[in-house]
Amino acid sequence: MSTLHQRLAALTDDRLAGMRRGIEKEGLRVLPTGQLALTPHPVALGSTLTHPSITTDYSESQLELITAAHPTVEQCLDELTELHQFVHRVLQQQQPHGELLWASSMPGLLPPDETIPLGRYGSSNIGRAKSIYRMGLGHRYGRRMQTISGIHYNWSLPGVGSDEYFALIRNFRRQAFVLLYLFGASPALCPCFVQGREHRLEPLGEGGRALYLPHATSLRMGRLGYQSEAQASLRVSYNGLEGYARSLHDALTRPYPPYEAIGLRNLGGDYNQLGTSLLQIENEFYGTIRPKRTVRPGERPLHALRDRGVEYVEVRLMDLDPFVPVGITASTMRLLDVFLLHCLLTDSPPDTPEEIAELKTNQHLTAERGREPGLALLRAGREVLLVDWAAQILAECEPIAAALDRAEGAGHHGQALQAARAALAQPELTPSAHVLAELRQQFDHDFTAFARAHSLSAREVLLAKPWTEAQQQRYIQLAAQSLAEQRRIEAEDSLPFEEWRERYMAVGELL
Numbered sequence: 001m002s003t004l005h006q007r008l009a010a011l012t013d014d015r016l017a018g019m020r021r022g023i024e025k026e027g028l029r030v031l032p033t034g035q036l037a038l039t040p041h042p043v044a045l046g047s048t049l050t051h052p053s054i055t056t057d058y059s060e061s062q063l064e065l066i067t068a069a070h071p072t073v074e075q076c077l078d079e080l081t082e083l084h085q086f087v088h089r090v091l092q093q094q095q096p097h098g099e100l101l102w103a104s105s106m107p108g109l110l111p112p113d114e115t116i117p118l119g120r121y122g123s124s125n126i127g128r129a130k131s132i133y134r135m136g137l138g139h140r141y142g143r144r145m146q147t148i149s150g151i152h153y154n155w156s157l158p159g160v161g162s163d164e165y166f167a168l169i170r171n172f173r174r175q176a177f178v179l180l181y182l183f184g185a186s187p188a189l190c191p192c193f194v195q196g197r198e199h200r201l202e203p204l205g206e207g208g209r210a211l212y213l214p215h216a217t218s219l220r221m222g223r224l225g226y227q228s229e230a231q232a233s234l235r236v237s238y239n240g241l242e243g244y245a246r247s248l249h250d251a252l253t254r255p256y257p258p259y260e261a262i263g264l265r266n267l268g269g270d271y272n273q274l275g276t277s278l279l280q281i282e283n284e285f286y287g288t289i290r291p292k293r294t295v296r297p298g299e300r301p302l303h304a305l306r307d308r309g310v311e312y313v314e315v316r317l318m319d320l321d322p323f324v325p326v327g328i329t330a331s332t333m334r335l336l337d338v339f340l341l342h343c344l345l346t347d348s349p350p351d352t353p354e355e356i357a358e359l360k361t362n363q364h365l366t367a368e369r370g371r372e373p374g375l376a377l378l379r380a381g382r383e384v385l386l387v388d389w390a391a392q393i394l395a396e397c398e399p400i401a402a403a404l405d406r407a408e409g410a411g412h413h414g415q416a417l418q419a420a421r422a423a424l425a426q427p428e429l430t431p432s433a434h435v436l437a438e439l440r441q442q443f444d445h446d447f448t449a450f451a452r453a454h455s456l457s458a459r460e461v462l463l464a465k466p467w468t469e470a471q472q473q474r475y476i477q478l479a480a481q482s483l484a485e486q487r488r489i490e491a492e493d494s495l496p497f498e499e500w501r502e503r504y505m506a507v508g509e510l511l
Helices: 003-009 015-018 073-091 124-141 160-181 241-253 257-262 301-308 330-345 351-367 386-396 398-408 414-423 431-442 449-466 469-492 497-505
Strands: 020-029 055-056 062-066 150-155 289-292 314-320 374-380 382-383
Touching: 003 124, 003 330, 003 398, 015 398, 020 073, 020 374, 055 073, 062 073, 073 330, 073 449, 073 469, 124 257, 124 497, 150 330, 160 241, 160 289, 160 314, 160 330, 160 351, 160 386, 160 414, 241 301, 289 301, 314 330, 330 414, 351 374, 351 398, 351 449, 374 386, 382 386, 386 398, 398 414, 431 449
Parallel strands: none
Antiparallel strands: 020 062, 020 150, 055 062, 150 314, 289 314, 374 382
């Protein structure tokens, strides 16, 4: 019996039933024309600082909807759907013409970079810090890059310790190309996104209304997406909590001359960024997956991990599925559950600097050329065909899907795996190929028209679903409670901001 089969056999149905998954889904508020909405976060949605389920990410225009961790895929999707229903009811009331939630990971029509609004979180010290952090991201990477949206999948299994979660993370990073191939949905974008930037994109059709790469899966996860020359120098190790913390601690404390040149404050005394080190805070480190621990108010993420260990993992490479009203399907979530269990149950040797460099190469190759016939990736210094390597991984997932289906008393995981294997054999079945086909056949090569149509369709579907007065009142009450909580935090602040900032940014005690 293989190691995988032995470990799988040791997983009881009770432990499998204890699996939890939650979703954080980003999406831009846009005008009916597809232009970015520059209005403030709607008060009816509550406080972005304290609402447990509805906040913003980088921009004031970028909503983030957060579900709880759920024991079933259906319950998770039900909550995500309900959040969308409430949000759309509020957005259609926005003046003067109502607003949409953008269906694509890549933004539509953007204003000049400096006018993309930063998230605002009130006058408390923590609220100010959140806005200043975003100001720093804008100075460091540009505001356009921060308008990209995606889905984060939070996942845990009972009885898994920090070392096992780090083993899972190492395997996930090795095999992440499978998910980019299967679920990447951003092969094209609006030309305004790369205006003034060097790129290798090609025009899609005539008219200059979309740029693309012929075999791309996820431009969001390629060189034009969440990338940073500064962070390219980081070789963060995932061989354990201590090494991971040490790597991040170095980046949080290492002076970085270009960021020192930006300065902590401008000539008028306003803050440009929270600090001038390579990373302002831990969350600035871009990665396809993160070890996570729920933080207490005012606590640093690295401190929480060091003190209490890894609680769950956050998968960060999933594009929004523009063909689905809430951006992700039940089948995709089930495949993620199977895939993450595979990463947990298979042997996971330590990573090395050489392998870390290989994995970055593989990510870029898959993001930009994933559907290219004969594409080869690097594995231990040797080339291997993407489709062969992916086929091997999906074949190893079969007993895991079968075990989950037995525990659930249904066949949904096996069906999700079957669909994945079909897409591997027929690239035209992938979301990225579907996007390009629609752009060519239905939208005259116009990216904004494509994403706008799917945004409108999603709103229609969600507003047509049943909605009770009890649901409406519950969300109204949540919004009111969050606003009251923000006022309480602001009233209780006692430290001057600079003193608070210095204390918060002191990372010497994190190791």
